[in-house]
Amino acid sequence: MSKHLQKPPGVPLREEDFEAQRVLSVMYRPKMRYSWATGVAIGRFLKGLRAGKIIGTQCAHCRRIVVPPRVFCEWCFRPVNDWVDLPDTGIINTFSVSYISTDTTKLKTPIIPAVIEIDGTTHAGFLHVIGEAKPETLKIGTRVKAVWAESTKRRGSITDIRYFKPAEWKP
């Protein structure tokens, strides 16, 4: 390390001792809930999903079409007022085959998270998952289409799209 620092300080605890509560610890579990206003742009996006549509925005200055939509363009830093109905198809920009859940517990059946580049946008998209697909058949560039929840079950959430599935190319 350095001539001044041969033995760095710090006492490592053994994980077994901690879990068996052989070392003292104090537990705390926060009890809070949050309710977020969706905002103007995402509110409209979620309303669109409830109606079975993907909505983006176009900046009048740089002409870029993006999803998720926003009421300003972060490149031009100008207000955005043009709303665009987009198709529910696109390509896989990148994907993973995940054997772990949010808190890293193991999954027997993997989830396939992916960034979906939505057709008609300027290489823009959002995070979602792939379904009805064999992981080994997927590639960057694979065409996909949204599989929607039944209209009565849609509630204005990103999960109104259940997943994207591989789709045939239809120009």
Place this chain on the structure above:
Amino acid sequence: MQIKKRVAVVGAGMTKFMRRAQETGKELAFEAVRQALDSCNMRIEDIQSVALGSAPDAFDGVHMKGEYLLDGAGAWGKPYSRSFVGGGTGVFSLIHGWWHVASGLFDTCLVVAEEKMSSCLPHPQTAFLTIFDNMIERPLGPNLIWIFALEMQRYMQTYKIPKEQIAQVAVKNKRNALDHPSAQIAQKVTLQDVLNSEVMAYPVQRLDISPVSDGACAIVLASEDVARKITDSPVWIDGVGWNLDTTYWTNRDLYFPRYVANAARMAYAMAGVRNPRKEIDFAEPYDPFDYKELHHMEGLLLCRKGEAPKLTAEGVTERDGNLPVCPSGGLLGVGNPIAAAGLMKICELFWQLRGEAGKRQIPGDPRTAVAQAWGDLMQIGTVVVMRG
């Protein structure tokens, strides 16, 4: 840009990096600060200001973490502030301290970075969920490994990089860390061990990832005139840079970290580095995952795009190679207490450039080096160029 004072690193200290420390965050900070002050024979009275870096409060379940850590960081009764830019925090905390002195406002500044991730149960990954977009990403149950996997996949497929070349980084860094007395997961692993380790989120496997850690680091900064009174061998901070890309991460191409390149150009310009490939003697890029070291070598303009895996396979980035990379053992070997891990890289530059790195010492008297950290939603690069 007008810089009033040239700034030197004159002292450095760090604790062990560990999966679970007995010490509190405050106690870890105190130990690191004490080491740093002792290393340059300074007293806390000699310190005029304190800059602290620490990552999400959610790890600790302690809000106002900057204030919580204040006493251990040696900041009682002093001008003090905390900066936080996710994984980029460690190197950013040095930049934060640098402008305290470069501006002429203070002659000395103590930079402290602390992280205690082990308190969060069942796993700090749960706290990471809250970095994702609260409206349209969190309902999908993402975790941090996902976005690394997504970026790694995009990088690998863009340049057709075989996984073997990426896994070499884990082998090298874990081996380098065997010579670091603070290291948490230094070990000899083979390429096959990495490639056969558990698949977490393909292409990310268990041994591609740095661990969860507790630990702290501290650095003492001084203006040129003061530094020369403290030590005969100050190490100069000659360039700093930082840059952020959009939080709409699904709207960018993840194959290349543009924001790291922007930060690197800013730092190189300030340091007068015209050709980083020739002028940088060694590098400590941010390596929380093995592919990130490669991604960041390219972002730091140390090689052409897509070339880093090949250089690694050829042994160029070994400690005795032409361009040693992560001679410390990096996050993959020494450990990853987020903010402290970034400042550990600054400690390594300091020790290497003074020829004090012991068994880890790079041969050939290195003079110029770069350290870098990265974080938030894959969107910030923080870069520092130092000269011995």
